Amino acid sequence: MIAEIDVAGANLTALNRMLASEPKVTSVSRAGDCIPGFTPNTILTSGAPMAWPQYHGGQRAALIGGALYEGLATSEEEAAEKFASRDIVIGACHDYGCVGSVAGIYTASMPVFVVSNTTYGNVGYCNLYEGKTSRRLNYGLYDEGVKERLDRLRDSVAPVLKRAIENAGGIALKPIVRRALNMGDELHSRNTAASYIFTDQLMPHFLDLPDVPTAQLKQVLALLTEDNYFFLRLSMAAAKVTADAARNIPGSTIVTAMAMNCRHFAIRVSGLGDTWFVGPEPTVEAKFFEGYSKEDIAWMGGESVITETIGLGGFAQAASFPLQDYQGGSPERMIEINLDMYKITQGENSDYRIPYFSFRGTPTGIDFRKVLSTGITPVVDAGIGGKSGGQIGAGLIRVPIECFQQAQFAFEAKYG
Amino acid sequence: MIAEIDVAGANLTALNRMLASEPKVTSVSRAGDCIPGFTPNTILTSGAPMAWPQYHGGQRAALIGGALYEGLATSEEEAAEKFASRDIVIGACHDYGCVGSVAGIYTASMPVFVVSNTTYGNVGYCNLYEGKTSRRLNYGLYDEGVKERLDRLRDSVAPVLKRAIENAGGIALKPIVRRALNMGDELHSRNTAASYIFTDQLMPHFLDLPDVPTAQLKQVLALLTEDNYFFLRLSMAAAKVTADAARNIPGSTIVTAMAMNCRHFAIRVSGLGDTWFVGPEPTVEAKFFEGYSKEDIAWMGGESVITETIGLGGFAQAASFPLQDYQGGSPERMIEINLDMYKITQGENSDYRIPYFSFRGTPTGIDFRKVLSTGITPVVDAGIGGKSGGQIGAGLIRVPIECFQQAQFAFEAKYG
Known part of the structure; x- marks a missing residue:
């Protein structure tokens, strides 16, 4: 059998498909609306999927926080019961075209970036950076402050980003990544330049939203560059659609x-x-x-x-x-x-x-x-x-x- | 005599004054209004000053272009005569607290950045980048296109920058330079990151100018980052006030x-x-x-x-x-x-x-x-x-x- 498998050729195809990929963010949408198979009681989390009892520590806390945030449970105990009974479905991010930062919690009402691979047509998603604080749902914390920031992302930030990105006709991400590598980013732990470049590309489109209150636009702007981590989610989604193009090559x-x-x-x-x-x-x-x-x-x-x-x-x-x-x-x-x-x-x-x-x-x-x-x-x-x-x-x-x-x-x- | 001169001490003082300098852009103003000694018939140019006949090639052409632009002459011949007769005064940029990019032409009506050294109180100036074209007055060229771009700087770009910078209470330049050095700039031939960071700091203040037409704001935005050279003029003015703080130490x-x-x-x-x-x-x-x-x-x-x-x-x-x-x-x-x-x-x-x-x-x-x-x-x-x-x-x-x-x-x- 082994002689019949052209591993070298298959690997070259895989690499070439990664290299030819052209990730482009086309919109911001509600996870439950745009991600295939995402039901109202689905919560996505990072890593190879496990049965509920296997989750512990911060990832367990993050799942429970997600359930509370989405209103799928009103107490930690109730959330744990519903996870155990599968009334709340735990999904693996990767199985839904998503990638999770740290615990990687996605609930149906959360906004996500929609990123298309324009070369191959596959689509990926990533939810939004929670902002400059060490207290974040994706690091296993949930409280009133975390809830407020998530609400702000959904109600204030996402609608503005959605309109600006759509009015721009989408934003090609490969050129941003390419330039950011010339500016000290490696696009995982450092996304400073990419965050600035992305913001700069959106700016003219922010100016085209005169009906949006200035205070709201400033809030969005602040999130985009306050600590220069914002672009990571786009880097992740771009990487996801790029890697996915190389899947399943025999x-x-x-x-x-x-x-x-x-x-x-x-x-x-x-x-x-x-x-x-x-x-x-x-x-x-x-x-x-x-x-x-x-x-x-x-x-x-x-x-x-x-x-x-x-x-x-x-x-x-x-x-x-x-x-x-x-x-x-x-x-x-x-x-x-x-x-x-x-x-x-x-x-x-x-x-x-x-x-x-x-x-x-x-x-x-x-x-x-x-x-x-x-x-x-x-x-x-x-x-x-x-x-x-x-x-x-x-x-x-x-x-x-x-x-x-x-x-x-x-x-x-x-x-x- | 030489034993009495503490060269080492003097040099340490000079260095320490450079290091302690804190350049801050505080405004944009008309050269003739803010630069001490700048008369309506003054034109500044780069380098150690020379008598008019010594100027040749691009620098001579740039001086003549400046005279035409400022309306001090209506033909190249008239401009040359007026330079020769000193009806138009040639000044050295450095003697006016300015620094010139290439030929470095400053005329009275041109807008300049006003940069203060907040540690020592000295002030410097730099005029504005002409934009993404190889046809620029500072490279010795003058034609209708050059004139249009200079007019646009004066009439459209400078007023917006002035208001945004003043509303921001000025923008400290040292932190921008410091960060840009982490992002691939060396602040002379590469100012990409610094241009983005500066633009990002102005953005909230652009949003606070609802009376400025959106098209005009977009024009300013485009100039700021279209080819990422904009910040050089601020880097130069920041360097000028920093170096000036170390002048005249016996x-x-x-x-x-x-x-x-x-x-x-x-x-x-x-x-x-x-x-x-x-x-x-x-x-x-x-x-x-x-x-x-x-x-x-x-x-x-x-x-x-x-x-x-x-x-x-x-x-x-x-x-x-x-x-x-x-x-x-x-x-x-x-x-x-x-x-x-x-x-x-x-x-x-x-x-x-x-x-x-x-x-x-x-x-x-x-x-x-x-x-x-x-x-x-x-x-x-x-x-x-x-x-x-x-x-x-x-x-x-x-x-x-x-x-x-x-x-x-x-x-x-x-x-x-």
């Missing part, structure tokens, strides 16, 4: 998704459909906010690692030396780590390039066989959540080798 | 200004007042636009080198690897050149830092003695003008050693 050993829940890291592989290959929690080298240490880490999910899946984030660290300030490390180490990623990828990105490497394309298309043959696992730039909820730091995490070993077993079983 | 060998006219490079030194020490044209390593070569270069002045004078531009190249695309070179060469600049400077900048150098401060405060003892001359990132007018490329230029030799002679003569 014989391909290219990784098409990586994701965490509160217990496991997991990956998907193009030639192996939508099966998740699961490993333990990742290892971590982090810089902690004042007062926190490694002992305080709590995993609560995370799918922003979709950016690494298509050659951004940790795979573009050498484009983002200022990131050392946020997540530790040194320029030398960032360069070394970035160069290592070329050893486990299928090729170099034709659009996303690193100025320090004389505009060499970023390493793109993780080949699980190369991970196994080199022992080098993908590096991920990531925010770190704490046991008491909220963000406590940022740093590098490594995808566990076990995910790739599991994929290898399955690949052999399927293809011989 | 015994100091720190360079406080560098400037070109169409014949000479020239520098000023803190302990030697406002005397220009003149050398020949600079040497150049450039990348030319399609169809141009070294033979097409025409020097027509330039004072944006004030940015290098305070530790930006060529002195911050390693913050700006994407610049290789615009002006040639390689990351390795940029790093090497940047490191060389530490050998000729008094110290390291306390605010302006280079991520690739693990946030080491940029080399700041050129000491002419170190230039002479090392033979390393300051490197400048610069746009290159062509014989037929307009910009024909960009690259590295080197300040000629003769300027520093002349300063040395004068320093010995004055201080023994």
Whole structure:
């Protein structure tokens, strides 16, 4: 059998489909209205899906917070009962074309960016950044302040963004990502430039909304650039539709998704459909906010690692030396780590390039066989959540080798 | 005598005054109204001042264009006669607190940014970027299109900027420069991030001008970020008030200004007042636009080198690897050149830092003695003008050693 499978050809196809993808944000819409299969009692969360009792800590708290926010339950106890009885359905973000930041909670009434891959027609979604606070639903916290900020996103921010984006005829995201890589972003843990460029492209369209109160426009503007994290959700959605274009290519050993829940890291592989290959929690080298240490880490999910899946984030660290300030490390180490990623990828990105490497394309298309043959696992730039909820730091995490070993077993079983 | 002069102490004072400077743009105003001594028949131009017959090529054409634009003459011949008879007064930008981009033409009716050094109270000015075209007055060209764009700056852009900046209570420039160095700018030949950040800070104030037609606001917005060169004029004015704070410190060998006219490079030194020490044209390593070569270069002045004078531009190249695309070179060469600049400077900048150098401060405060003892001359990132007018490329230029030799002679003569 093995001789009949053209792995090299399949992988080239997978890479080329990633490279030819053209992500474009076309609208902002209500999750329940635009995401196929999203029922009023659905809540999406990050990582390979698990049964309700498996969720613990911040991810469990975030799911309960989502149920309360959506009005599907009026107490934590009731929410837990309804999850257990499946009156509230837990879905995996990736199965709905979504990607979750940290715990990644999507409820039906939440606004989402709608991002199309204009080359292949596939569509992805990402919900909106909650703003400059360590108290966020996606970090497992829910209280009146969190609710207020979510309400503001839905009622004030989303309608303005929707109109501006639609009036602009959509905004192509690849050119923004490409430019941001020249401006210190790696589009996972640093999205400063991309947030400014995106805002700048929307500005003329904000001016075309004279019926929107100035105070509301200012609120939207503030969210877009106050701490320059806003664009991450668009970077994630762009990466999702890019990676999805490389799914389901028979014989391909290219990784098409990586994701965490509160217990496991997991990956998907193009030639192996939508099966998740699961490993333990990742290892971590982090810089902690004042007062926190490694002992305080709590995993609560995370799918922003979709950016690494298509050659951004940790795979573009050498484009983002200022990131050392946020997540530790040194320029030398960032360069070394970035160069290592070329050893486990299928090729170099034709659009996303690193100025320090004389505009060499970023390493793109993780080949699980190369991970196994080199022992080098993908590096991920990531925010770190704490046991008491909220963000406590940022740093590098490594995808566990076990995910790739599991994929290898399955690949052999399927293809011989 | 020499033993009595505390050169080291004087240089430390000069550096510390540069570092403590806090440039802030406070308004936009008419040059003739806000610049002391600026009469209606004054035209400022770049570099050490010369008698009218000395000006040639693009700089002469730019001066004549300025006279026509201001209505001081109705033909090129009349303008030339009036310059010769001093009915039109040629001033050196630096003597009026200004800095000129390329030929650097200022006429009385032109709008200028007003930039205060809030630490020391000194004020500087810079006129506005003409926009995305190679046909610009400051590159020695004048025609109906140039006139229209200058009119638009004066009548449409400047009034909006003035109100927005004043309503903002002024905009502090040092924080913008500092952040832009983390985003691929070196604030001379690359001002992309700074232009976005500045625009973002003005945006809420644009929204507060409901009486301004939307089309006019959009015109201003477009100019601010269409090709991301807009901020250079603010970077220049910020550098000017920063360098000026270090002027006239007895015994100091720190360079406080560098400037070109169409014949000479020239520098000023803190302990030697406002005397220009003149050398020949600079040497150049450039990348030319399609169809141009070294033979097409025409020097027509330039004072944006004030940015290098305070530790930006060529002195911050390693913050700006994407610049290789615009002006040639390689990351390795940029790093090497940047490191060389530490050998000729008094110290390291306390605010302006280079991520690739693990946030080491940029080399700041050129000491002419170190230039002479090392033979390393300051490197400048610069746009290159062509014989037929307009910009024909960009690259590295080197300040000629003769300027520093002349300063040395004068320093010995004055201080023994």
